[in-house]
Structures are given as structure tokens and as C-alpha cells.
Amino acid sequence: MPPTPSHRASFSIGSEIAAKRVVDVLSEVFFEGDAAVAAFERPDGQWSVALHFADAPDQAWLRELVATSAGNEFADTLAFDTVEAQDWVKASLEDLVPVPAGRFVVHGSHDRDRIAPNKLAIEIEAALAFGTGHHGTTRGCLLLLDHVLKSSRPRNLLDLGTGTGVLGIAAAKALHRAVLASDIDPASVRVAAENAALNEVGNQVRVIRATGFAAPDFGRCGPFDLVLANILANPLRQLAGQMARHLALDGRVILSGLLTHQAPAVIAAYRARGLVPLKHLRIEGWSSLLLRKIW
Known part of the structure; x- marks a missing residue:
């Protein structure tokens, strides 16, 4: 059975700092797993912010939310489409790098073999859970x-x-x-x-x-x-x-x-x-x- 498409809302923003700030704000809103929020750098140096939903979101409400967190100029460019679930999860994982925190390192399966043996490795995959x-x-x-x-x-x-x-x-x-x-x-x-x-x-x-x-x-x-x-x-x-x-x-x-x-x-x-x-x-x-x- 083919995977169920997810609903995506995306827009571009100018800098890594701005993208991270917006992702943090949006992640706080959707903290119980209603959406997956991510930001990725594009080849042109811009950053793309994407939100993935299992069900179609309220577009007007989402534009208001983006306007509040990023500004009206970005809300106006918000684009909506659908994407195969396996594709965006795979893309998300490819851009996630291991995160060190003291003796711990959080990583995805694609980095399993790259973690130093003296670290406590925690393998967590991107999913609709915070x-x-x-x-x-x-x-x-x-x-x-x-x-x-x-x-x-x-x-x-x-x-x-x-x-x-x-x-x-x-x-x-x-x-x-x-x-x-x-x-x-x-x-x-x-x-x-x-x-x-x-x-x-x-x-x-x-x-x-x-x-x-x-x-x-x-x-x-x-x-x-x-x-x-x-x-x-x-x-x-x-x-x-x-x-x-x-x-x-x-x-x-x-x-x-x-x-x-x-x-x-x-x-x-x-x-x-x-x-x-x-x-x-x-x-x-x-x-x-x-x-x-x-x-």
C-alpha cells in the first residue's frame, strides 16, 4: 500500500538565525505532535521552513501564525502542497546531524556508525513527536x-x-x-x-x-x-x-x-x-x- 501523503506548508526566510527562531516558535505551538516543523538551508543561501501535517491545515489560521512569528511578507509567500510521507521524512533525516550534549549524542540511523565509542548514543528518528x-x-x-x-x-x-x-x-x-x-x-x-x-x-x-x-x-x-x-x-x-x-x-x-x-x-x-x-x-x-x- 503506498504511503499516505502529508500536507506541507512552506516558505523561505533569509538567515539561519531567523529560521531557527521561527522554527522554535512554531514547534512550541505544535508541541504535541500535530505537525513536524523543520528548516533547511538551500543552495542559494536562503532557508526553507516547512511544516508537515497528517491532515490538511487551516490555511488562513496558518498564515496568521506565520505572520506573527516571521512577518507578513513571509506569510504572503506561504505555499501549500502535498508530499509523500516517506520522502519528507527521508529528506529531514539527511539534513539532521548528530547533536552532542555532554556524554550524550543524539543521532539518526544514518549516523549510527559515526558516533564515538566513548559517547552514549541515543538514536531518535524524525517523527510527528516532539x-x-x-x-x-x-x-x-x-x-x-x-x-x-x-x-x-x-x-x-x-x-x-x-x-x-x-x-x-x-x-x-x-x-x-x-x-x-x-x-x-x-x-x-x-x-x-x-x-x-x-x-x-x-x-x-x-x-x-x-x-x-x-x-x-x-x-x-x-x-x-x-x-x-x-x-x-x-x-x-x-x-x-x-x-x-x-x-x-x-x-x-x-x-x-x-x-x-x-x-x-x-x-x-x-x-x-x-x-x-x-x-x-x-x-x-x-x-x-x-x-x-x-x-
Whole structure:
């Protein structure tokens, strides 16, 4: 059976910096896997930004979104077409290079044989699930995880809002311990479980579908010594109280998915629940936070 075509919206923009900024904004809007967003350099030096959808998008709404994130002149050039799913995924993978983050390297299958043996390789394919490792938030979380593991070996681990499973897989590979991973999106749950198996930690990373902490598994597996949560600023603020209750005393939490200007409000919400900031990374306009529970 031939693959189902995907719906594509694309436009060109002048520089790599502008393209990355627009991709970050659009990725935040479609964070639950409603679209795949990517940018690629063209031979003429321009950058192409493309969004791929399983179903036809609302064109007027999408033009408004591009106008807000990139400007009216780019929204006016937005073009819509369809493309075979296998073609754009293949093209995306060919342009994705390995991403180093401390001891970790996130890569696609096409770079499997190019990763240094002294690195912890995490193979993640491009898909309609958030987190190939190329986003600043994922890299920030991996760098903070590497930092934590230099001085401690947490036993109870949670990857909340796992997406593709990259953070849970990284923790399992580094510590050789069980990791509970959760996501609200059924597609992400499936993709994360498949990626865990692909990375030979399928017996260590258990993926469940859950909204926030609303599942009995959290109570049974906690309190957690380390929680990884790469979500968004508003959900992170709303989860501060529950996060504190499920975190062990002196436990650490790594938070990301927030723009740099959103970090102070998130820090304040967690400080009020007994968590103090230890480290703050800023990558490509995004913040990643490491906090410790002191009471």
C-alpha cells in the first residue's frame, strides 16, 4: 500500500538565525505532535521552513501564525502542497546531524556508525513527536542530566512528558536503572516505547499515558530522586505543587520547554514549593533549569 501523503506548508526566510527562531516558535505551538516543523538551508543561501501535517491545515489560521512569528511578507509567500510521507521524512533525516550534549549524542540511523565509542548514543528518528534532540530544550535537558550524573546516581527516575523518549532513554543508558516515562499523547507513548526498544533499553523505560501526575503509577514508583520534564512554561507552573509532592527530599528536577523570559515565573512557582534553582542554561532563546528540593 503506498504511503499516505502529508500536507506541507512552506516558505523561505533569509538567515539561519531567523529560521531557527521561527522554527522554535512554531514547534512550541505544535508541541504535541500535530505537525513536524523543520528548516533547511538551500543552495542559494536562503532557508526553507516547512511544516508537515497528517491532515490538511487551516490555511488562513496558518498564515496568521506565520505572520506573527516571521512577518507578513513571509506569510504572503506561504505555499501549500502535498508530499509523500516517506520522502519528507527521508529528506529531514539527511539534513539532521548528530547533536552532542555532554556524554550524550543524539543521532539518526544514518549516523549510527559515526558516533564515538566513548559517547552514549541515543538514536531518535524524525517523527510527528516532539524531541529529536535538535531543539534547544532537549539539548539543555541532556546537558543538565550530564551535570547531575557527575556527582550523583539517582535511583527513582521519571521522564514527565516524554515525547520521543529521548530523556528517559538517556537516563536509562547512563544509569542502567528503571525509568518511568509518561505522556498525554498516545502517539508519543507509542513512539517513546519504540525508541526505547530501538536503543536497547525497552526493558528499563516503561512508558505510560497520563495527564500530569494523574496515574497511580506515580505514587507507586515515587518519590522520585530525579524528574525530567521538557514540557512548556504554563503546564510546568501548574504542576509545581504536584511535582514537589512526588519529589524526594534533596531530589532534583530538570525543567525545560520555556522561553528565557518565562524562566523567572517558573522558578518562583517552584521556589514557593521548596525547590531552589541550582543551574540555568540558555540555548537559542530557551531556558533549561535544574532545581533541588530542600524542604
